[in-house]
Amino acid sequence: MKKKLIILFFIGGLLTMSSCSEDLDLGNPNKLTNESFWKTPQDLESGVATIYNALVDNNNAGYWEIQAMQLKENRTENFIARNDVQGRYAVSTYKNSPSTGETTGIYKTCYIGIFRANQVIHYAPQIQNIDETKRNQLVAEATFLRGLNYFNLVIEFGSVPIFTDIAANQEDYFKAKSTEEEVWKQVIADFEFAANSALTENYPDTQKGRATKNAAIAYLGKTYLYMKNWAKAEEQFAKLVNNEATNGYGLLDDYAQLFDGKHENSKESVFEIQFSKVGGTTIWGGEPSERTRATTMAQELAPGEVGGWFELLPTKTLLDAMTKEKTVTGEFDPRATATLAWNYPGSVYYTYDFASKFGANAIWIKKNQNWWNKDEGDWKSELNEYAMRYADVILMLAEAKTMQGKVAEAAPLVKRIRDRAKLADISMAGWTQTQMMNEIMHQRNVEFVREGLHWYDLRRWGTLETVIKSSLREGYANFSAKYFYYPIPASELNNNPKMTQNAPW
Structure with a gap:
């Protein structure tokens, strides 16, 4: 039986709880309010669990569920979408619009995660009879997950609104966009808090998948890398790579083992999204208690x-x-x-x-x-998805060094990736920055296929438009810089009087 963190769905109104309790029917004992909830340590644990739930919510395009995972790949030169799902095909062929439901779902679900994180952070101080270390850990988890949702929003949409607390009045429901730079600053603040807080470095096997201090450090480094602050990115990644003897990170010898379902939450896992064949049988729709914690990605593809x-x-x-x-x-x-x-x-x-x-x-x-099995009628898969692998940390550190001119220091890092792939031991002595970056670009492409990183790599390297157009893949003629980011959803523009569309949409 797989030992992993089972992210439980929490019944009742917590999933959609308003910060204004008068919006709820206080006479209905089946509905939770802010007066009846946020009382016990278990309430706080359940609140944190719902933030994790948003990452895999199949009904609202959770960022590591089937919709968003496919959209991360089907607009690159490496894949094309089948044309039966209109929104996915539109994204894949660069015909999507502010009304595309799948991208609207990503936007919505990121803010659901942020809303739930803000609830935990806001109400944690009032929880009684809780160990302070545990309280601080749960707040740190919530803060990391809020930062993760803002990271996902900024790389997908660019300029978006920032919410760091629950709404105190109706005016707080609507906010104008912050600049992209301001969103990145919020991401840094959340990851820094998590990295320097009470987050643990390890969990019991039954709780694998929860955010760790090292995951926060890795994501902080990734944030600086995306912002092209190479020195600060190197500083964060080095904390992990220079301390493998104590933190236990490393590369599995056999690359295929990463995806065989038998080596999950291994030494190469920095932050891993958990799936398991538990819970109900429903994939889409239904009540939270009826939904499975599995995924249909295997059947989708x-x-x-x-x-x-x-x-x-x-x-x-x-x-x-x-x-x-x-x-x-x-x-x-x-x-x-x-x-x-x-x-x-x-x-x-x-x-x-x-x-x-x-x-x-x-x-x-x-x-x-699950390619080793014949179809037996049950396509629900429990194979995890990687949000951050240690191989990613190694190659990002190599890139940060290379971009500072430390090409010789990047060489042994790249060699580790090549050696695991059993490639020839090429000499990188005397390589220029351009030569090393070309090698890193190629290694990142083949190392992380289907893991949802390539589009964002191409964009930050400034090669996205050239790669798409030169590939001649379906829809390439439609591509322009307009499609670097998703547009702000039409529903958000219609409902939020302070919202404006991002350029060049």
């Missing part, structure tokens, strides 16, 4: 030949990138064979000979796909 919905289709451009360099023994890069299924000698996919079942020219996703 599997071929039709085995009952899948083939919603994310790998491109030949991706296969070429994955097979660009072979191992020292002449084999395919193990990241290629762990990530994609295609027609090569001995290729087996869903227990079938690949060419015989799927065709000689097909390319399908293998990573996180």
